[in-house]
Amino acid sequence: MPSFTKLTAIAAPLPLANVDTDKIIPARFLKTIARSGLGKNLFDTLRFNPDGSENPDFVLNREPYRHAQILLAHENFGCGSSREHAPWSLLDFGITCVIATSFADIFYNNCFKNFILPVTLSREQVDALMGDAANGANARLSIDLERQVVVRPSGEEFAFEIDPFRKHLLLNGLDDIGQTLQHATAIDAFEKKREAQQSWIPKVVV
Amino acid sequence: MRTLFDKIWDSHVVEKLPDGTCILYIDRHLVHEVTSPQAFEGLRLAGRKMRRTDATIAVVDHNIPTSDRKAGIAEPESRLQIETLEKNVKEFGVPYFPVLDPRQGIVHVVGPEQGISLPGFTIVCGDSHTSTHGAMGALAFGIGTSEVEHVLATQTLLQKPARNMLVRVDGTLPLGVTAKDVILAIIGKIGTNGGTGHVIEFAGEAIRSLDMAGRLTVCNMAIEAGARAGLIAPDETTFAYIKGRPFAPQGEAFDHAVAYWRTLASDEGAHYDKIVVLNAADIAPMVTWGTNPESVAPITGVVPDPADVADPAARVQMERMLSYMDLQPGQKLDQVPIDVVFIGSCTNARIEDLRAAAAIAAGRHVAPGVRALVVPGSGLIKAQAEAEGIARTLMNAGFEWREAGCSMCLGMNPDKLTPGQRCASTSNRNFEGRQGPGGRTHLLSPAMAAAAAVAGRLVDVREYL
Numbered sequence: 001m002p003s004f005t006k007l008t009a010i011a012a013p014l015p016l017a018n019v020d021t022d023k024i025i026p027a028r029f030l031k032t033i034a035r036s037g038l039g040k041n042l043f044d045t046l047r048f049n050p051d052g053s054e055n056p057d058f059v060l061n062r063e064p065y066r067h068a069q070i071l072l073a074h075e076n077f078g079c080g081s082s083r084e085h086a087p088w089s090l091l092d093f094g095i096t097c098v099i100a101t102s103f104a105d106i107f108y109n110n111c112f113k114n115f116i117l118p119v120t121l122s123r124e125q126v127d128a129l130m131g132d133a134a135n136g137a138n139a140r141l142s143i144d145l146e147r148q149v150v151v152r153p154s155g156e157e158f159a160f161e162i163d164p165f166r167k168h169l170l171l172n173g174l175d176d177i178g179q180t181l182q183h184a185t186a187i188d189a190f191e192k193k194r195e196a197q198q199s200w201i202p203k204v205v206v
Numbered sequence: 207m208r209t210l211f212d213k214i215w216d217s218h219v220v221e222k223l224p225d226g227t228c229i230l231y232i233d234r235h236l237v238h239e240v241t242s243p244q245a246f247e248g249l250r251l252a253g254r255k256m257r258r259t260d261a262t263i264a265v266v267d268h269n270i271p272t273s274d275r276k277a278g279i280a281e282p283e284s285r286l287q288i289e290t291l292e293k294n295v296k297e298f299g300v301p302y303f304p305v306l307d308p309r310q311g312i313v314h315v316v317g318p319e320q321g322i323s324l325p326g327f328t329i330v331c332g333d334s335h336t337s338t339h340g341a342m343g344a345l346a347f348g349i350g351t352s353e354v355e356h357v358l359a360t361q362t363l364l365q366k367p368a369r370n371m372l373v374r375v376d377g378t379l380p381l382g383v384t385a386k387d388v389i390l391a392i393i394g395k396i397g398t399n400g401g402t403g404h405v406i407e408f409a410g411e412a413i414r415s416l417d418m419a420g421r422l423t424v425c426n427m428a429i430e431a432g433a434r435a436g437l438i439a440p441d442e443t444t445f446a447y448i449k450g451r452p453f454a455p456q457g458e459a460f461d462h463a464v465a466y467w468r469t470l471a472s473d474e475g476a477h478y479d480k481i482v483v484l485n486a487a488d489i490a491p492m493v494t495w496g497t498n499p500e501s502v503a504p505i506t507g508v509v510p511d512p513a514d515v516a517d518p519a520a521r522v523q524m525e526r527m528l529s530y531m532d533l534q535p536g537q538k539l540d541q542v543p544i545d546v547v548f549i550g551s552c553t554n555a556r557i558e559d560l561r562a563a564a565a566i567a568a569g570r571h572v573a574p575g576v577r578a579l580v581v582p583g584s585g586l587i588k589a590q591a592e593a594e595g596i597a598r599t600l601m602n603a604g605f606e607w608r609e610a611g612c613s614m615c616l617g618m619n620p621d622k623l624t625p626g627q628r629c630a631s632t633s634n635r636n637f638e639g640r641q642g643p644g645g646r647t648h649l650l651s652p653a654m655a656a657a658a659a660v661a662g663r664l665v666d667v668r669e670y671l
């Protein structure tokens with residue numbers, strides 16, 4: 001099982017707000033029945049020209065950002081669809097941490113399920129990191145999940161918040177279905193009580 | 207004193223973990239072909255069983271062509287995804303409405319239509335527009351594929367409660383203004399992340415007076431305001447809608463259910479973390495001009511000018527939107543010519559929506575050079591529209607009449623925009639490339655879409671009333 005503890009890597013600046021899931025991975029690539037292989041279509045319409053050639057202006061087509069493992073963006077990152085293909089495509093490309101000023105709820109949730117760490121910082125902090133990222137390979141950012149800090153190349157640290165339960169799952173590489181199944185007797189009891197008190201609830205049978 | 211959201215939440219908490227995360231029980235799980243294959247595969251790999259098939263329903267909607275289906279599905283990847291769902295429902299014993307079943311349709315249309323989505327329930331689906339079902343008075347939200355797997359295996363989710371937000375629309379809606387205009391106006395006001403972290407309860411006279419179709423439209427787009435879910439308290443309109451639906455409680459059970467559902471409304475004086483109030487009288491027919499749903503204006507308005515935007519990042523974004531949409535600052539919205547009209551999607555493909563479109567189309571004709579599609583939300587709606595003569599009216603006016611599915615709402619099936627085409631669409635997302643690479647989308651109501659088809663440009667539907 002993968003986990004997320006520490007990461008020191010190149011960060012790619014994508015100074016856009018409202019980066020929606022159709023931008024991250026357009027709908028036409030959702031026809032797969034696998035989780036892997038989506039990296040080649042990550043940000044497809046931004047990354048490639050209509051004739052299939054690379055758009056040299058797009059950050060992930062430039063050195064050293066082709067090797068980025070951290071992505072920096074502005075507010076409401078991942079808005080739109082619930083498609084987990086969005087984090088899958090990031091992961092398949094190699095990105096395991098997204099730092100933004102805010103995230104859409106479902107995308108934020110989906111990140112954790114794939115051991116991608118979404119970090120929320122203030123606009124000022126994100127802009128400072130984008131400045132660092134502009135220095136390319138000379139400026140690696142570090143993320144220490146245990147201590148909940150992003151470390152700039154200068155050594156300055158930005159602290160971030162994270163839900164303790166999610167942090168625990170990430171650090172230890174725990175599968176949350178397994179975690180929930182440890183509470184199976186509580187689920188059994190809940191179902192029994194519900195059936196007794198709300199006997200009107202129909203069953204779906206076709 | 208608790209809100210509707212608090213009450214539904216509290217009654218579904220199986221266990222609260224030490225850090226406040228809750229194991230939340232799920233009453234209904236809706237499954238479709240795009241977001242489920244990897245979840246079933248995960249279950250299989252881990253050797254896990256499905257906990258409850260009798261709380262689950264599966265349909266296909268995103269991939270299927272909306273032309274004649276008897277010939278099967280030509281596109282190999284779409285076919286594989288559909289065949290994979292069919293294999294999975296069979297292996298795990300999940301109730302399923304097959305492609306040729308008249309009950310097949312868009313998952314968010316099918317749930318309420320069949321009485322599967324009921325008040326007080328928690329309802330999830332691997333699709334963000336699950337917020338639609340909140341119109342039934344249910345806590346309904348979209349989840350990712352890993353969570354789909356979590357629900358299949360445990361019938362629960364790990365969640366923390368959302369914050370409460372109230373959006374109240376006071377007064378009566380003016381003539382020609384519909385539920386779609388209301389929700390677009392709300393998103394225009396609060397923005398695409400105005401509801402992030404919150405569940406929005408829609409209330410007020412204008413919401414109360416909407417029929418169920420209108421309420422479903424409003425809650426459908428709660429996600430476009432970033433909300434986790436949208437909610438409308440169940441009332442007589444809701445109960446009358448549910449009564450007699452195939453999967454709803456029947457007879458005495460129905461009466462028990464109604465008695466319970468009546469207790470769900472938010473208590474007087476319950477606390478909301480955020481309150482927004484709109485006046486119905488101020489809302490006009492709306493249309494989007496940009497590439498997110500908050501980029502919206504009354505049809506009587508003009509395309510905004512990036513030069514008026516102070517924040518440099520926001521200015522750049524607006525410039526990019528206008529260049530993608532090929533619009534000029536100051537251009538009058540009701541002069542924008544269109545190539546395609548799409549009436550459909552889980553936002554606006556119910557019988558009431560089709561009636562509204564047909565009322566405008568009757569005795570008129572689609573403008574030369576415009577392609578106009580009408581795609582019912584389910585096979586049953588299609589049959590009803592045919593029985594009512596609506597289909598005939600639309601076809602006589604030059605609209606294409608199709609089989610039920612997601613169709614041109616997203617570019618996953620054969621109904622797509624070609625690059626540069628401009629579409630007046632009753633769907634819910636106008637993101638770049640949403641309806642096909644390079645396609646340009648203007649979101650609006652079914653009546654506005656029908657009027658645009660006739661005029662060959664965006665137009666104020668009130669000129670046609």
Ligand code: SF4
Nearest residue numbers: 335551552612615616
């Ligand atoms: S109609 Fe559109 S928004 Fe609705 S479920 Fe289908 S693709 Fe999603």
